[in-house]
């Protein structure tokens with residue numbers, strides 16, 4: 001574990017002049033992250049690997065907020081979390097690779113916040129010192145693909161019927177990658 005402060009990393013002003021602060025997830029964010037998860041639309045819950053409505057999962061994320069190989073950045077308005085992102089260095093023989101998760105509250109979408117938070121977590125990935133960054137998503141998640149392709153990521157793999165959604169239906173998984181060096 002390392003010391004890491006929770007000072008804002010960046011702020012962004014969205015089209016309607018609302019200021020959003022991006023800062024590391026902190027130990028006091030449990031209730032806010034749980035509320036963020038509770039408000040996610042059903043479609044997101046269907047497609048997400050982690051269950052953001054499960055209190056134990058939220059506890060695990062909070063307790064990882066100082067983990068050495070993990071960076072978690074939230075977008076915050078007042079006390080409310082409106083966006084969550086994470087980058088984690090993979091274990092074992094892929095420990096030069098990190099993978100990213102990005103999630104924006106439904107009511108805050110299409111105003112540039114996903115792009116801003118993607119940039120912030122991408123910068124954090126560089127800070128982890130990895131050589132390659134990947135993001136996995138279901139083929140249906142077109143918005144995520146658009147954001148990461150704009151950042152320079154390219155589709156590196158498409159695994160057929162590789163993921164099962166919450167209804168048990170098999171979905172194709174895309175892997176987008178960016179080579180840092």
Ligand SMILES: CC(C)(COP(=O)(O)OP(=O)(O)OC[C@H]1O[C@@H](n2cnc3c(N)ncnc32)[C@H](O)[C@@H]1OP(=O)(O)O)[C@@H](O)C(=O)NCCC(=O)NCCS
Nearest residue numbers: 101102103104109110111112113114115137141143144146
């Ligand atoms: C993907 C996600 C983070 C985008 O957040 P956002 O705040 O709406 O992103 P932005 O406003 O920065 O949009 C960036 C671009 O994505 C694309 N995009 C966003 N929403 C889209 C949609 N519903 N359909 C198609 N393209 C979309 C557009 O190209 C958009 O740029 P534009 O508005 O200039 O056209 C959000 O939709 C989300 O949380 N989805 C569920 C989780 C997920 O799919 N995560 C990505 C994989 S980890």
